Amino acid sequence: MFLTKQQEASGEPLGKMSCTSEIQAAFILTPFVTFFTGLIILFIFRLIWSIFRKWQTINGTGIILVSLPIPDPSVILVFVLSIGSLIIYFIDSTDPVGRCSSYQDKTIPVDLIFNAFFSFYFGLRFFAADDKIKFWLEMNSIVDIFTIPPTFISYYLKINWLGLRFLRALRLLELPQILQILQVIKTSNSVKFSKVMAIVLSSWFTAAGFIHLVENSGDPWLKGRNSQNISYFESIYLVVATTSTAGFGDVVAKTFLGQTFIMFFILGSLILSANYVPEMVELLANTRNYTRSYGVVKGKKYIVVCGNITVDSVTAFLRNFLHHKSGEINTDIVFLGESPPSLELEKIFKCNLAYTSFICGSALKWEDLRRVAVESAEACLIIANPLCSDSHAEDTSNILRVLCIKNYYPKTRVIIQILQSHNKVYLPKIPSWNWSTGDNIICFAELKLGFIAQGCLVPGLCTFLTSLFIEQDKKIIPKQPWEKHFLNGLKNKVLTQHLSDDFAGMSFPEVSRLCFVKMNLMLIAIEHKSKHTDESKHEFRNHIVACVFGDTHSALMGLQNFVMPLRASNYTRRELKDIVFIGSLDYMQREWRFLQNFPQIYVMPGSALYIEDLHVANIEYCSMCAILSPPSKPSHSQTLVDTETIMATLNIRSLRIGSCAHTTSERVATDLNENYGKTKYRRIPILTELKNPSNIHFIEQLGGLEGSLKETNLHLSTSFSTGTVFSGNFLDSLLATAFYNYHILELLQMLVTGGICSQLEQHLDKDKLSELPESCTTFFSGRSRCKLGLLSLDQTILSDIKPRETFGQLFCGTLDNLGILCVGLYRLIEEEERNPENKRGVCQFVITRPANEFKLLPTDLVFCAIPFSTACYKKDSSSSSAPYEITNIMPVTSETNMEISCTPTWSQDLNLGNILLIILPARSNAYHHSTQVITPDPLTMW
Structure with a gap:
């Protein structure tokens, strides 16, 4: 009654009264005393406990402390109540700071109930903490220590004051955790964005509360003579203006404490901006650019590329993929990466913006596969990382990607890179895997070591085979004649075409000679339907x-x-x-x-x-x-x-x-x-x-x-x-090759692996190779296939070919008389012949598919595809050495029972439906001849 009459006499609103400096000091000093007193007690307790543990170790007894987990509902409840207490602070801040609220204010009991629960929850967390001192210094603990004790002061004095209640705004830092518990946000970008927003908002509200308190109270040593009336909203305005470093000057801090705080806050704002503003911009940009779905356009072809999406892999893929369709790119490339692209990778995508897109997602998630519309894609290509530390784990993850893609849409064509050959066996076991529709495996170890193995048999073969499957667009001016010949050999292309009706019934040598002479094309292999059935310490030398x-x-x-x-x-x-x-x-x-x-x-x-x-x-x-x-x-x-x-x-x-x-x-x-x-x-x-x-x-x-x-x-x-x-x-370029023309990939696999059949691979793990089943037709009947060799023009059967002044004459002569297919040359570098002091030995270089009129030299060696029964050296040759044999050109038996054979037997006739594999010289005029024999499709050019 006395308090009410005093308020009526002073003309103050009901429930409001002036707060003396003593009351304000009580509300301010109590949290500090509580914090430091508790910290000292904890340090003393830890010292006593360490002594007790030493005694406990000596006596062999002990006490086990159990940490109690805090359930998620209580975390959510504390956060909601903290936001409610912060809202009550916002309401009370509309009154001048110099006034106190009596218990007649309806918000006071509500805030008292909230703080009572905070006290109980603080006690639970304190009891459950393993490290009490660490818990005492946590952010949430500091917030509770500086906001809960004033509640007991207000209950004792029957009045309440704003004090340090603005620190409740720091509870906003838990917003991302609460949203994740409620499953409101699920993606990493949304979590990052919520963290940035929580840091910014909590910093603004807390800084505004401090400015509001010190500016309305004034400096303590001046007893409030330099105070000013400023609302909480104006304090927020001042903080936001200060964060942007604009500072319009209409609202400024006048107290010494306020001005000092603003100086440090500007420094903190600069650090905050440097750390989080670019991240916010990047998150917004990524949300806009990389989390969208690919827009499928009817009639527009596209492929999906996933797996190891890096600068090197993307550069290699684009370089080789675009060479296939230079000048007429009508296939979009959608890269599905599991993390946002780096700045360098983003630059590559921007340079190829017309036909490339990047979408952030994983091939292991159906929702991401749906975003890139895998079911409408021409193919899905999976890139492996050949430099990974664990190749088995890399293969396993890529196989899981294939399994997920096939489960999502079984008809999707998949081309995958595998690092270890023994991991290939898992892929054909996938129920929807279909070789006939273009599903393919590119095994790095198999092809790489196969190349090196062939190079061990014939020097230069690695270069010869590689030059058939690469394309150089870099302009090089050769300084020596041999350099010109070598660079011209790199300009050849490999393509495949269906056999024309005009070739039906002709033998392979006849068709090969016709293509070589009339069209300047070199026919090196054919694919045909198989007619086979199910019936059918050492003294090392030259090693x-x-x-x-x-x-x-x-x-x-x-x-x-x-x-x-x-x-x-x-x-x-x-x-x-x-x-x-x-x-x-x-x-x-x-x-x-x-x-x-x-x-x-x-x-x-x-x-x-x-x-x-x-x-x-x-x-x-x-x-x-x-x-x-x-x-x-x-x-x-x-x-x-x-x-x-x-x-x-x-x-x-x-x-x-x-x-x-x-x-x-x-x-x-x-x-x-x-x-x-x-x-x-x-x-x-x-x-x-x-x-x-x-x-x-x-x-x-x-x-x-x-x-x-x-x-x-x-x-x-x-x-x-x-x-x-x-x-x-x-080998990275083989992904593009397999997409455009998988026949060329089969040819390469045959050349470097010898056409090893799957049955043979399975039986290699058994003790006896002789136990192969008769159904393994590739193993038993494929022994008569041709071999590649490196023959000299003298002391071999090539010496009987006359005339042989040019490569074209040699090609036709060996094909007509011996059934041997000449495909390239291995020539001495001229400088070696003129420099007898050179200690490097004889150096030779590879010429891939020389021109028809290319002049031969007596020292040239010839890359030849030699029939199995042909003797390479004359019977009267003094040399007893074995011929230069290399690759075993062997049919590749696939699920569709198709074979590729290089230089078939002399009597083998070609049938309708056969696919021809041809080496096309650079700048060839073969397409300009008025003929109906071959009509190449630009899609199959390599």
Whole structure:
């Protein structure tokens, strides 16, 4: 009654009264005293507890404290009540700060109930905390300590004051957690956005509350003489203007505490802006650009690319994909990446904005597959990461992507890259996998090691085969004649066409000669429906040395893919070359279970980095030394991934071997040396694999070839032109090739793997290879297929071909008389002939599909596809060495019972429906002839 009468006498509103400085001090100092007193008590308790634990350890007894989990509903309830208490603060802040609210104000009991619950909840959290001091210093604990004790003061004095209640705004920092519990937000971008908004709003409301308090109260030491009346809204306005560093000057801080706070707040705002404003802009941009759905346009073709979406993989894919349809791109490319693109990757997409799109999502989620409309796509391509540290995990994740895509829409055409060959077996087991509709597998290990294996049989074959499947658009001005010939060989294209009616009944040599002479096309293989049925310590010489780097923990590279092409069935036992692996015994023991069924395989513990180990393997008598890149390891520098192979190459090239210690692969070169009257050192033939093609300059320097083709591009380097280096990076282009023309991919697989059938792969794990079923027709009847060889123009059956002044004459003569298909040349570099002091040995380079009028030299070696029963050397030849044989060209038996054969037997006739594989020379006029034999479709040009 006295308080009411006093308010009526002073003219103040009912429930409001003036707050003296003593009351305000009580509300301000109580939280600080509580905080520091509690902190001191906790430190003392921890000290006592540490002493007690030492005593407890001595006596062998103890007490176990159990932390009680806090349920989610209580977290949500506390957040809601905190927001309610903050709203009550906003309402009370409309009154001057110098006034107190009595219990006649209806908001006071509500706020008291809220704070009572906060006290109870604080006690539960304190009891459940393992580290009491850490809990005491947490943000939420500080908020409770500075807002709950004033509640008890207000209950004791029967009045309430604003005080530090604005700190309840810091509870907004829990907004993202609450939204996630309620499942309002589910994506990572929305979580990030909610965190940024929570930080900004809580900072504004808290800073505005402090400005509102000190500006209305004034500096304590001046007893409020410099105070000013400012509303909470004006305080927010001042804070927002300060955050933007604009500061219009209409609302300013006048107290010393307010001005000091503004200075520090500006610094904090700058830090806050630098950290979160760009992130907000990026989130908004990503939300707008990368979370949308792809708009399917009727009649517009597109493909979906997912998996390893990086700068390198996207650049390689676009470069090779766009070359297929240069000037007339009518297929969109939709990249489905699991994380937003980097700035460099985003730049690539913007440069190709006309036909590329990026959508953030995962191929493992149906909703993301629905956003990119996989069911309407022409194909879905899955890119693997060949430099990953765990290739098995990479293959497994990509196989799961295939499974998810096939489950979502079984008819989707899938082309997948696989790193390890033994993981291929899982894909055909997917019920909706269909080879006939274009589903395909590109195995890195199988193709890469197959290429190197073929290069071990014939020098330069890796370069020859690779040049058929790459396309260079970089302008290079050759300085030497040999450089011109090599670069012209890189301009050939491979395409496939259905056999015309005019070819029906003709033999393969007749059609091949007709295409070569009349149309300037080289027919190298045909695909036809199969007529087969279900009825149907050593003294190493002329061997192959494979240098392997790995240890007990290294991922397996799959050496069986290296051995299988060298042990193909169309080689007799006498033709097989010994294969010697030099490497860690621990690693080779893990690979041995895949190699134990092959004949003439030897493992020598050691390292290619030691000369002694190389001499033990008789490397000076080997026909080829293959240096295989080690399994991928995490590395900060791409240059360092090829350290072992580069050092091994340096080690082997440092060996100087006299010309007397020559092998079959060097016999022709040695004869040439004698013809020129020179005494040369023979260089050991090396085939080096590089994971990073840009490291080619190290190989160029080691071989002394850096003065010729000075290019960091692997395929334009001198080492590549001479067939001494190989990199599997070009296999990235096979995704585009398989999409446009899967027949070419089948041809490549046949060339480098020997056409290994699936039945043979399954039986390689058994103890006896002889237990193969009779149904494995590829194994039993495919032995008579042709082989590729490297023959000289003298001392071989090619010496009987007359005339042979040009490549066209040689091609027609060998095809007509011998049934042999000539596809390329291996020629000496002219500088070698004019420089007898050169110690590098004989250097040769590859010429892919020379022109018809190309002049031959006596020293040229010829890449030939040789029928199985043809003897390559004359019977009266003094040399007893085996011919230069390499790849086993073997039919590839697929689920559709289709085969690809290179240079079929002489009597084999062509039928309607056969598909021809042709090498098309650069700038060929074949399409301008008035003929009905072949009508190429631009879609199949490569």
